[in-house]
Amino acid sequence: xxxxxxxxxxxxxxxxxxxxxxxxxxxxxxxxxxxxxxxxxxxxxxxxxxxxxxxxxxxxxxxxxxxxxxxxxxxxxxxxxxxxxxxxxxxxxxxxxxxxxxxxxxxxxxxxxxxxxxxxxxxxxxxxxxxxxxxxxxxxxxxxxxxxxxxxxxxxxxxxxxxxxxxxxxxxxxxxxxxxxxxxxxxxxxxxxxxxxxxxxxxxxxxxxxxxxxxxxxxxxxxxxxxxxxxxxxxxxxxxxxxxxxxxxxxxxxxxxxxxxxxxxxxxxxxxxxxxxxx
Numbered sequence: 001x002x003x004x005x006x007x008x009x010x011x012x013x014x015x016x017x018x019x020x021x022x023x024x025x026x027x028x029x030x031x032x033x034x035x036x037x038x039x040x041x042x043x044x045x046x047x048x049x050x051x052x053x054x055x056x057x058x059x060x061x062x063x064x065x066x067x068x069x070x071x072x073x074x075x076x077x078x079x080x081x082x083x084x085x086x087x088x089x090x091x092x093x094x095x096x097x098x099x100x101x102x103x104x105x106x107x108x109x110x111x112x113x114x115x116x117x118x119x120x121x122x123x124x125x126x127x128x129x130x131x132x133x134x135x136x137x138x139x140x141x142x143x144x145x146x147x148x149x150x151x152x153x154x155x156x157x158x159x160x161x162x163x164x165x166x167x168x169x170x171x172x173x174x175x176x177x178x179x180x181x182x183x184x185x186x187x188x189x190x191x192x193x194x195x196x197x198x199x200x201x202x203x204x205x206x207x208x209x210x211x212x213x214x215x216x217x218x219x220x221x222x223x224x225x226x227x228x229x230x231x232x233x234x235x236x237x238x239x240x241x242x243x244x245x246x247x248x249x250x251x252x253x254x255x256x257x258x259x260x261x262x263x264x265x266x267x268x269x270x271x272x273x274x275x276x277x278x279x
Contacts, residue, residue, distance in 0.1 A: 017123035099238030114238035
């Protein structure tokens with residue numbers, strides 16, 4: 001009975017998180033990030049790239065955007081006709097810009113971003129536990145099969161198949177979940193891990209890294225009782241994220257290298273006052 005209760009608890013959590021990962025739609029940038037008709041017409045009629053960059057810079061001054069393109073320009077999506085908020089990217093599969101986009105996942109047929117990243121992490125965690133539980137409960141029957149104590153030929157096939165599938169998925173999920181745990185601890189997305197976000201002072205892979213605890217809270221929220229449940233509890237609305245340089249500018253004590261080392265942040269030279277203005 002105890003085995004069945006634990007099995008069904010894990011199964012319900014597994015299905016619940018999988019459902020939330022699939023059917024939680026990715027959040028798109030708000031209306032204020034879209035270009036007005038006049039700005040759009042002015043931008044499209046201008047043929048000089050440097051003037052187009054100036055137009056985008058004028059529009060971006062009214063918005064809390066701090067990341068830039070590789071050449072220092074404002075991040076603009078030609079397909080969605082909007083100024084990209086920090087950590088926002090255009091998904092070619094979904095054909096929309098997604099707030100804090102991590103990646104497009106074919107296993108859930110959905111874009112993983114700000115709105116469902118917590119659900120995706122919980123889905124990986126409960127999938128891992130589910131496979132581990134199945135493998136652990138089946139393993140003793142596999143031992144009996146190996147020693148010749150099982151006589152039913154059909155049960156032998158079922159046990160071998162179930163153990164093989166559970167172990168195979170467990171190993172795969174273990175690496176994937178471990179990688180995303182590392183990303184969360186550094187407050188990076190998959191895209192940011194491959195290409196560091198660019199700020200006014202250049203690329204900084206730790207630009208959004210606030211320390212281990214605050215990084216966890218950004219994804220799971222401040223209420224710990226909600227961390228293990230697939231309910232929305234992430235901090236903010238996905239349009240703006242606290243930055244390391246911004247925190248250091250407000251509190252110089254946080255710039256101490258030993259403090260950041262204790263919080264699990266890689267040491268590397270960086271411009272501490274990369275933001276010339278705080279909105």
